[in-house]
Amino acid sequence: MPHVVTQSCCSDASCTYACPVNCIQPTPDDPDFLAAEMLHVDPATCVDCGACVTACPVEAIKPHTALTEAEQPYLDINRLYHEGRARAGAKRDLLARPVPRLHVKRRPEPLRVAVIGSGPSGLYAADEVLTIPGAEATIYERLAEPYGLARFGVAPDHRRTRRISGQFEQIRSAKGLKFKLGVEVGRDVTQAELLDEYDAVIYAVGAAADRKLAIPGAELPGVTSATDFVAWYNGHPEFRDMEFDLSAERAVVIGNGNVGLDVARILTTDPERLAQTDISERALAALRASNLNEVVITGRRGPREASFTLPEILGLASAPGVELVVDPAVSAEIPGSKLEWLSRLSAASRAGTRKIHLRFYVSPARVHGTERVTDVEFAKTRSQTESGYAGTGTLATNEHTRIDAGLVLTSIGYGAEPVADLPFDDTTRTVPNHQGRVVDPVTGDPQPGTYVTGWIKRGPSGFLGTNRSDSQETVRALVEDFNAGRLDRNHAGSHA
Ligand SMILES: Cc1cc2nc3c(=O)[nH]c(=O)nc-3n(C[C@H](O)[C@H](O)[C@H](O)COP(=O)(O)OP(=O)(O)OC[C@H]3O[C@@H](n4cnc5c(N)ncnc54)[C@H](O)[C@@H]3O)c2cc1C
Ligand SMILES: NC(=O)c1ccc[n+]([C@@H]2O[C@H](COP(=O)([O-])OP(=O)(O)OC[C@H]3O[C@@H](n4cnc5c(N)ncnc54)[C@H](OP(=O)(O)O)[C@@H]3O)[C@@H](O)[C@H]2O)c1
Known part of the structure; x- marks a missing residue:
């Protein structure tokens, strides 16, 4: 009876360390780890011990007999992943790998570190x-x-994923950890003050601002960012009093990443189901009064390049009462690929009172309307290779199409704002760093005692658990510097 990784996999990889036969892949030391959409149990080598179930913070792993109907596809997804790796000749050590330990030189005073930001990283x-x-x-x-974002980003109906807060509570109660809530670094306390008090400062401040869609009409009422909408339905203190007009029948989402899917799902889910989650009361009342019955999710490239991940599109397809309509041109290819699953979904599409429509190859060109948005104009694009969906890039065509909508949510990614006292790369919207050490962008010299992790370090990508291996890399660099005598508590002078 193999175990199976299902939709809420957060990729924190605790399961890979717990597994005695190393049957969960990819592991954080695998080059495929960062790009993987989830982890996968190999049914051929799983010994059914259940150690992974205990280790998983989001209850994503189940014995295959416990899968719900909606989770059945994960049997194939786990198996096909390993069959694909075997075909590609991937070798695997069947012995469990030890958790790497940090070796720290002893000194009279304890190492003291300030961490800025209480998100996953x-x-x-x-x-x-x-x-x-x-x-x-x-x-x-x-x-x-x-x-x-584990509290104010993750969708309220992703209840198993939200259980990651249980793991965070455990970390929070650890001996040696203090929390200072309601303190903004850069405003209430400066970096120089922190470097006087601590050996090192790790910035884990995320990238919670939105990317702006720069097309004519984007400023019209009715056009808003998914970032604001997400923060609103999650009751973020700075966004919970916002108003969204949900009186129209159709909404358009621009961008087909997982956030785009989240907002489309929340807009179309039966409010009575949402009432069982911890969605904000205000958002729930607005969704109960909503007239929306269709959400069109648009991607400027093809289905092969769609940003959403397989578990999230499967989740959308199994949402009760929602019909998922996929462009009929989507065709199957390699077994287990996202494209193949999309073609299965379009074939299996069932009727529902609300509809989510996935459109591909449409790039937003202009928002129309006078007092508020009435419709969005898109330039149609095509695959660069002209051979169906084989290309990775697209070309704009002269053909335009318009989609009527009374609400437009731009969901084109997140980005960080510059951080006080740190260098900033305006292009990547990250802090220049080498393995987490903040570096001068011109000389490449490290800024003593200053580190980054999470979205501010690598940009807005990956899952909750991806931040674990990212933070491990940063802390390894910090420990190296500590052992080499580069972390003197009075190094603050160089920053003053
Ligand atoms: C809408 C949305 C939904 C998501 N859903 C999922 C999901 O279902 N599953 C999944 O695996 N991943 C999901 N993710 C991805 C996941 O949330 C991120 O990988 C993760 O939150 C990034 O962690 P972080 O610590 O770098 O940043 P954040 O989570 O943004 O945390 C940064 C923290 O720093 C604080 N901060 C910022 N500036 C300062 C300052 N100057 N002083 C003090 N504190 C400061 C912020 O208030 C915040 O608490 C989602 C992301 C988004 C945007
Ligand atoms: N359940 C989950 O696990 C979950 C939920 C939510 C978020 N997350 C994670 O959080 C991260 C952020 O997600 P995200 O959805 O915000 O970002 P994302 O995955 O980067 O998706 C951004 C989308 O916007 C499109 N886009 C960008 N610029 C555009 C433009 N000018 N015009 C039209 N489209 C444009 C992109 O298209 P191109 O590809 O063509 O650039 C892409 O479709 C991701 O790593 C995601 O997996 C995870």
Whole structure:
């Protein structure tokens, strides 16, 4: 009876360390890890011990007999992944790998680290620091409530994913960890002050701002960012009082990443189901009064390049009462690929009272309307290779199409704002760093005692658990510097 990884996989990889036969792949040391959409149990080598079930913070792993109907596709997804790796000649060590340990030189005073931000990357960084005997960490968080996007980003109906907060609570209660909520670094306390008090400062401040869609009409009422909409339905203190007009029958979502799918799902889910989640009361009341019955999710490229991940599109397809309509041109190819699953979904599409329509090859050109949005004009694009969906890029054509909509949500990705006292790369919207050490963008010299992790380090990509291996890399760099004597508590002078 093999175990199976299902939709809420957060990729924190705790299961890979717990598995005695190394049957869960890819592991964080695998080059495929960062690009993987989830982890996969190999049914051929799983010994059914259940160690992974206990280790998983989001209850994503189940014995195959416990799968619900909607989870049945994960049997194939797990198996096909491993068959694909075997075909590609991937070798695997069947012995469990030990969890790497940090070796720290002893000194009279404990290592003290300030972590800025209490999202996943901040929590994982603090957790890693606390594996060092005697070390202390203090997390500074500007909001009164912790956990960043794990609290104010993850959709309320992703209830198993939200259970990651249980793991965070455990980390929070660890000896040696302090929390300072409602303190904004850069406003209430400066970096120089922190470097006086701590050996090192790790910035884990995320990238919570939206990317702006620069097309004519984008400023019209009725056009808003998915970033604001997400923060609103999650009751973020700075967004919960916003108003959204949901009186129209159709909404358009621009961008087909997982956030685009989240907002489309929330807009079309039966409010009575949402009432069983911790969606904000205000958002629930607005959704109960909503007239929306169709959401069109648009991608400027083809289905092969769609940003959403397989588990999320499967989740959308199994949403009760919602009909998922996929462009008929989507065709099957390699077994187990996202494209093949999309073609299965379009064939299996069932009727529902609300509809989600996936459109591909349409690039937003202009928003029309006078007092508020009435429709969106798109330039049709085509695959660069002209051979169906084989290309990775697209070309704009002269052909335009318009979609009527009374609400437009731009969901074209997140981005960081510059961080006080740190260098900033305006193109990637990240802090220049080398393996987490903040570096001068011109000379490449490290800024002593200053580190980054999470979205501010690598940009807005990956899952909750991806931040664990990211934070481990940063803390490894910090420990190397500590052992080499590069972390003197009075190094603040160089920053003043
Ligand atoms: C809408 C949305 C839904 C998502 N859903 C999922 C999902 O279902 N599953 C999944 O695996 N991944 C999901 N993700 C991805 C996941 O949320 C991110 O990978 C993760 O939150 C990034 O962690 P972070 O710590 O880098 O940033 P964040 O989570 O943004 O945390 C940064 C923290 O720093 C604080 N902060 C910022 N500036 C300061 C300052 N100056 N001083 C003090 N504190 C500060 C912020 O308030 C925040 O608490 C989702 C992402 C989004 C945007
Ligand atoms: N359940 C989950 O696991 C979950 C849920 C939510 C978010 N997340 C993660 O959080 C991260 C952020 O997600 P995201 O959805 O915000 O970002 P994303 O995955 O980067 O998707 C952004 C989308 O916007 C499109 N886009 C960008 N610029 C555009 C433009 N000018 N015009 C039209 N379209 C444009 C992109 O198209 P191109 O590809 O053509 O650039 C892409 O479709 C991702 O790693 C995601 O997986 C995970």
